[in-house]
Amino acid sequence: MPYPKGHKIKVRSKIVESAAQAFRANGIHDVSVPFIMKGAGLTHGGFYSHFDNKEQLVAEACRYAVSDTLALLQEAVDQEKQAPKINLVIDYYLSTHHRDRTEIGCIIPALSVEIARSSEEIRQIFTQELERMITFISNLAGIDLSKGRALFSSMVGSLVLARSVNDPELSDSLLSAGKQHAKALVNA
Known part of the structure; x- marks a missing residue:
């Protein structure tokens, strides 16, 4: 009987989705295909009927995870009445919730170090997704891309250190200082 x-x-x-959650929580190299499939x-056994290799899955998981984060942020922004959003x-x-829930958090701080040592193809996908996140942040803040890159870099760095x-x-104070600096950067 054929599948529907x-x-x-x-x-x-x-x-x-399973891969994105696993990669965010544990990194790329520490997550096996059987773990993702489970x-x-x-x-x-069915992995290779969907993907050529783990690298292809990493690329798709990066796209999915950034889209997931952007959807979550956009939903929160759409519900907010006060400016600046x-x-x-x-x-x-830069919340304790985001710091502590890596498996559902932004993939950019979770994988940046590993991605730097990945293939050119993976780095290209990651670069595109990073630029998509920076564009969202820049547009929302009403700032140019250069300032948006500095803002997002500051936010990612604060989160990485807090984790x-x-x-x-110290972790809480890094988040607090990061928030204060990021908001000051928007208003500068």
Whole structure:
């Protein structure tokens, strides 16, 4: 009996979603194909009927994860009545919730170091997705791309450092300082 129409697309989407969550939480190299497939509720034998290799999955997971983050931020912004809406994004991005929930957070701070050592193809996809995030931030803040790059770099750096330390007070203060600096940068 054949699968219903759209079945393969749905399965592929489940695999990409599982991979994005796993990569955000554990990095690329520490996540195996069987782990990703198990997260999607599938056996690892079917992986190659959907993807040529893990690298192709990494590229799709990066696209998916950035789209997921942008949708979450856009939904929050759309519900906000007060301006400037960029402050809402800064507050969320540099929150303890975002710091502590890497598996659902932005993939850019989670994978930047690994991506720098990845293939040119993966780096190209990551670059495109980074530019998409910066454009969103810049447009929302009403600033040019150069200033948007500085703003987002500051936010990512603050989040990476806050996730890296084992001192909760220092981590919280890094987030707080990052928020203050990011908001000052928008208003400069």
